[in-house]
Amino acid sequence: MRDLNSNAAEMSGELLAWYDIHAREMPWRVSPAERATGIRPDPYKVWLSEVMLQQTTVAAVREYFLRFTSRWPTVLDLAAAEDADVMSEWAGLGYYARARNLLKCARTVADEREGVFPDSYDGLLKLPGIGPYTAAAISSIAFDQPETVLDGNVERVMSRLHDIHDPLPEVKPVLKERAAELTPARRPGDYAQAVMDLGATICTPRSPACGICPWRAPCAARVAGTAAELPKKTPKKPKPTRYGIVYLAESAAGTWLLERRPDKGLLGGMLGWPGSEWNEAPAPNPPFAADWQDLGGEVRHTFTHFHLILQVMTAELPEGFNPDPAQELIPRHGFRPASLPTVMRKAFDLYRGR
DNA sequence: CACCCGTGGTC
């Protein structure tokens, strides 16, 4: 194994050379060849893609990104959008606080900065929905600042490169140091994307392709044969199972009764069916008195920290039903199941397939 | 620091 510190420049050069050939194509990305001619990525698109990519796969983000940028081409357009429209477009992508913070951030940039994003790590970090990773990603990719990104990919690559067996998240600061040592002053944006591409395509969680890795020579875990078992992580708590009831009511004319969920908490700000609390033994609480029928079957869904099993009840919505402030009556032609979070869409699918 | 917050793909 070579001395990593004295070879940092050589190593970043080798990775960039690999990236010049193997960079993945993405709608928000400027290729290394384009970047070399002076073309810079649009900070709005870098920001939007980075927020969407938080804990979310490239494959899932691609279509959402294209729809968002088609409908709202600039941060000023997005800042002027209706909340409900943005939440609907985000539906299905998950972690809905990201969409609420996205709007807050867009409006701050529009109202206080004339639509111009800050170019520094510190400036970006102050904005809602932008944490340490995203601030480093935007400042390096969009503005060529020599900041170091530390995401799940980089954590994995660094833990293997140095054969570090201490578990995450405690070892995160060490991994950040190791990553910072390798970040070059030139092409920091391409470098950031290169490390993440390496982690996504070669230094993968299972069965890493060490044989074709541009960093196979200096990698300590490859020598030790421990790459596939790194990084170590502290065990997660088991997920409990909760139960709930949802009430799907459609009028004879095809109008649906839905509810806008409060901004805080699970599925915050999203539309959903009226229903019970989700716990060990939920109490029935139909939105109006009727002869509610059990659809049979059940909706199973897993959230970040619990499993959910939903019972689905149906009844006809009376014409002239008077909704309370949180409720919305949505006519047939205005109702799109795709604008619901996935667990709510599953309940609708069960109803539609009854 | 510990916990909360979605979803779809993968083995």
Added chain:
DNA sequence: TGACCAAGGGT
């Protein structure tokens, strides 16, 4: 098939 995983942030 259930657990793990993915370009994390807020509180």
